[in-house]
Amino acid sequence: MLSEQDVQFYKENGYILVQGVFNQKEVEEMREAVDKIIQRAARAKADQNHAWQGDFLDPQELKKLVLKGFHDVHYHDSAFMRAAIHPQMTAVLNGIIGPNVQLHHSKMLVKPPTNGAAFPMHQDYPYFPHRDHTMLAASIHLDDADMDNGCLCVIPGSHQQGVLPHVGVHYLNHKEYPISSGTPCPAKAGDVLFFNYLTIHGSDVNRSERTRRNVLFQYRDASDIPTVDTHFDWGMGLMISGENPDFNNAKPKYEIISEK
Template sequence: MITSQDVQFYKENGYLLVKGVFSQPEVLEMRESVECIIQRAARAKADANHAWQGDFLPPDQLKKLVLKGFHDVHYHDAAFTRAATHPNMVSVLNGIIGPNVQLHHSKMLVKPPANGAAFPMHQDYPYFPHRDHSMLAASVHLDDADMENGCLCVVPGSHKQGPIPHIGVHYLNHKEHPISSGTPCPAGAGDVLFFNYLTIHGSDVNRSERTRRNVLFQYRDAADLPTENVHFDWGMGLMVSGENPDFNNVKPNYRIVEE
């Protein structure tokens, strides 16, 4: 699926766009699954607006923006379990991470037409810091994405800077790191953008009449351990490739408590 030159590009730049990872029938199945999740969330009265707040846009603009986002979509629909372990995905992950790959979590992000919310520039590192920094995101495009409908922008090579202080954990100073500082990564439906969790990235508002739907999977090397007790859930650590070298460290240590 990728070449040694692709792997080297990822190491140098902190990201890699891989074309045609998913077929159009697979993309259509995931689109339908996204819509069903949104409908079920609405019926469950869990359909909140997940647009980021802050000072990166004027308040009158922020209140108009909408983002539909749900974590752990592979718990909601088997289409995303299949996507997370898809042979084409695993092929790329083996090239970038290595033979032993775990899924950390998944989520979906839907920017509706005309008012889909922006993501200011940030690193994913503060949300789930790890020892060896093998963690990466695989952003699966379910629609064609360009600057008009808010495609992802990355800062090539920024992963080499290491962790950078964020404003309230969430995002970087937008005056020092505007979205315009990133390199746009336009992509087609079925393409996947892989980027390290230290790579600075963000996306602008969806100003088009087209929806921008992405499903994002976070992966790590099975030997890479979290350094803080944050962002844990029941299913993190699912092996998508290879083996877990640490027999005693295979799942979060949870217990049921009665209230």
């Protein structure tokens, strides 16, 4: 799936856009799954808004913005489990990460028309730090994305700067790293943007009349381990490709605590 030049581009720039990973039928299945998850969340009164609440915009404007986000969507619909282990996906992951690849988690992000919220520039590292920094995101586009509807922007090569100090843990100073400092990554439905969790990235407001739906999977090398006890869940570490070389570190360790 990737040439040697593609792999080298990823290593140098910290990201790569791979076109046509998913076909139209697969994209439509995931679109329907996203819609159903939103409907079930609303019925369960678990519908939440994940728009960033900071000083990026006027507070009154922030109230108008919407960003729908739900984690671990492969628990909610089998379309996403199929996507996580799709042969085209694993082919790219093997080229970037290596033969032994684990799934860390998944999530969906939906920017509705005209008021889909921005996501300030940041690294994903603070959310789930790992020892070897093999963690990457694979952002599946379920709609055509451009700057009008808030496509992802990245700063090429920024992963080579290492871990940067974030404001409030999760965001970089937006005055030092405005979204305009990033390189836009317009994409078509079915394309996937792969980027390292140290690569600085963000996205602007959806100002168009078009929805921007993305499903994102976080992957890592099976030998890479978390350095902080955070963002753990039951399915973390599912083998997507290859084998787990550490027999004694094959799954998260949890205990069921009985109520007294």
